[in-house]
Amino acid sequence: MKGLMMDIPLTVTSIMHHAERFSGKTEIVSVSNDNPRHKYNYKEAFRRVRCLANAFQGWKLIQGDRVATLAWNDHRHLETYYATSCAGYVCHTINPRLFPEQIIYIINHAADSYVFLDPDFLSLIEDVSDQCAHVRGWIVMTSSELMPKTNMSNVICYETLIEENSDEFFWPELDENSACALCYTSGTTGNPKGVLYSHRSTVLHTYGAMMPDALNVSSSDVVLPIVPMFHVNAWGTPYCCPAAGAKMVMPGNKMGDGPTLAALINEEKVTTSAGVPTVWLNLLNHLRASGETVDSLKRVTVGGSACPLSIMEEFDSYGVDTRHAWGMTEMSPLGTSNPTGAHREQYSPDAFSAIRTNVGRPIYGVDVKIVDDQGLELPWDGDAFGALKVRGPWICSGYYEVANSEAHSEDGWFETGDVATIDAQGFVAITDRTKDVIKSGGEWISSIEVENCATGHPQVAEAAVIGRPHPKWGERPLLIVVTLGEGEELPVGELKSYFEGKIAKWWIPDDVKFVAEIPHTATGKIQKTKLRDIFKDYVFPE
Numbered sequence: 001m002k003g004l005m006m007d008i009p010l011t012v013t014s015i016m017h018h019a020e021r022f023s024g025k026t027e028i029v030s031v032s033n034d035n036p037r038h039k040y041n042y043k044e045a046f047r048r049v050r051c052l053a054n055a056f057q058g059w060k061l062i063q064g065d066r067v068a069t070l071a072w073n074d075h076r077h078l079e080t081y082y083a084t085s086c087a088g089y090v091c092h093t094i095n096p097r098l099f100p101e102q103i104i105y106i107i108n109h110a111a112d113s114y115v116f117l118d119p120d121f122l123s124l125i126e127d128v129s130d131q132c133a134h135v136r137g138w139i140v141m142t143s144s145e146l147m148p149k150t151n152m153s154n155v156i157c158y159e160t161l162i163e164e165n166s167d168e169f170f171w172p173e174l175d176e177n178s179a180c181a182l183c184y185t186s187g188t189t190g191n192p193k194g195v196l197y198s199h200r201s202t203v204l205h206t207y208g209a210m211m212p213d214a215l216n217v218s219s220s221d222v223v224l225p226i227v228p229m230f231h232v233n234a235w236g237t238p239y240c241c242p243a244a245g246a247k248m249v250m251p252g253n254k255m256g257d258g259p260t261l262a263a264l265i266n267e268e269k270v271t272t273s274a275g276v277p278t279v280w281l282n283l284l285n286h287l288r289a290s291g292e293t294v295d296s297l298k299r300v301t302v303g304g305s306a307c308p309l310s311i312m313e314e315f316d317s318y319g320v321d322t323r324h325a326w327g328m329t330e331m332s333p334l335g336t337s338n339p340t341g342a343h344r345e346q347y348s349p350d351a352f353s354a355i356r357t358n359v360g361r362p363i364y365g366v367d368v369k370i371v372d373d374q375g376l377e378l379p380w381d382g383d384a385f386g387a388l389k390v391r392g393p394w395i396c397s398g399y400y401e402v403a404n405s406e407a408h409s410e411d412g413w414f415e416t417g418d419v420a421t422i423d424a425q426g427f428v429a430i431t432d433r434t435k436d437v438i439k440s441g442g443e444w445i446s447s448i449e450v451e452n453c454a455t456g457h458p459q460v461a462e463a464a465v466i467g468r469p470h471p472k473w474g475e476r477p478l479l480i481v482v483t484l485g486e487g488e489e490l491p492v493g494e495l496k497s498y499f500e501g502k503i504a505k506w507w508i509p510d511d512v513k514f515v516a517e518i519p520h521t522a523t524g525k526i527q528k529t530k531l532r533d534i535f536k537d538y539v540f541p542e
């Protein structure tokens with residue numbers, strides 16, 4: 001027997017309609033290229049979205065056409081998200097930190113018809129535009145007065161486009177399974193691969209992400225998404241905030257700037273934010289140096305790479321609860337979240353430190369398992385390490401225009417490329433990327449845990465651990481460190497003894513190398529492939 005419930009398509013358009021009707025006066029504040037504090041509300045934002053949608057219609061785009069963005073987090077980027085998806089096109093967000101060859105590759109692979117870009121990225125595009133055959137126009141996201149000079153043809157001013165188009169538009173009825181957005185993985189090996197989100201997956205992820213144990217977004221929140229809208233849809237915040245009716249505060253190109261972040265938090269009374277560990281380091285360094293506080297801030301979600309305990313403990317001193325989360329582009333991105341900070345009184349201080357650094361339990365909607373080399377499921381005992389597999393309605397079932405995906409198995413699970421343990425309560429701890437694991441004497445060492453411990457040393461700014469060949473153990477860990485004293489070296493013996501009692505003795509790195517800088521990927525992660533290349537001739541001392 002079938003249920004008797006309305007079959008209403010789950011679309012991004014419904015999020016827009018809801019926010020416009022019920023939270024029209026809720027504010028959106030952005031740092032944009034032409035205004036350090038642009039302020040308006042959802043009603044005005046979605047009025048301008050209709051102007052853009054009319055512009056698309058004038059360009060005779062066909063449903064499903066890809067329209068790209070190369071932009072920071074601000075109100076114009078938000079408008080472009082909604083205008084593209086709700087009018088039936090696909091919003092293809094491009095990470096400007098990718099190499100120019102990768103940008104050319106993905107613009108061509110996606111066959112983008114128009115590209116919206118911030119003026120900051122015009123010179124990047126000037127260098128590559130003649131290699132992007134499908135692109136019919138480049139829209140610079142600024143006012144007519146500030147339009148930069150360029151020799152490129154088909155360049156359009158964003159604000160002129162809004163002015164010239166009517167704000168009356170009849171939104172099409174969309175199939176909930178049609179594509180709404182596209183984001184390419186950074187492609188550390190091979191070409192970047194496109195993850196194509198549907199309206200349905202986006203709406204379901206929005207419900208999941210808003211839940212109290214996930215991002216916990218409500219109408220009384222003021223949300224500062226520091227995670228970029230050019231990578232995995234800023235962890236879904238551009239959908240969660242309008243859906244919940246939360247005020248949005250967007251940092252524009254200042255997302256790595258501690259003083260701007262502190263000013264935005266204090267001026268706009270930000271209650272919650274989301275970002276990768278590096279941005280939190282910038283904010284905390286600024287607070288430490290300036291003596292400022294962030295009194296309105298209650299919660300930050302940290303993910304994208306492992307969050308060191310030292311960041312969590314420093315946030316504690318400002319009264320801010322850190323929530324460790326894990327996910328990936330292929331998962332829209334939220335997979336797990338660790339809200340234990342909300343009930344820390346249940347734990348002893350040591351137990352709390354141990355539990356809060358894992359990435360928590362799956363958000364309802366996401367299922368997980370760990371498997372061994374033969375694909376057999378491993379026990380959830382907190383010890384067994386295995387390849388982490390996931391499934392769920394907001395996890396990709398394949399890559400855009402890629403015939404065979406090795407990561408997708410026939411039984412419907414997606415292999416994340418991460419190695420993890422799961423304990424009896426279902427708490428997941430990410431040990432490593434599969435390609436980064438260190439195997440010493442046949443046993444695995446978690447480079448993430450060793451790095452986390454090293455970062456707790458008061459003189460260590462950033463740490464990375466890689467495996468190097470060893471005649472006896474097969475592989476041993478080599479620690480690479482950037483010290484706070486910019487390149488200043490510490491005694492190796494002293495650093496090694498720092499680990500004693502904190503991690504298993506045989507996990508302690510055999511040697512330490514001091515560098516001025518650790519290389520990062522376009523998404524801000526430690527680039528282990530490059531580190532392994534830099535230290536390819538390294539030999540452990542006898």
Ligand code: ADP
Nearest residue numbers: 185186303304305306325326327328329430523
């Ligand atoms: P890209 O695929 O472009 O590198 P993603 O953001 O999709 O970027 O990266 C996902 C990967 O980032 C995960 O598979 C995992 O290895 C890592 N990651 C994400 N969050 C965490 C976390 N909290 N702890 C450890 N690793 C994480």
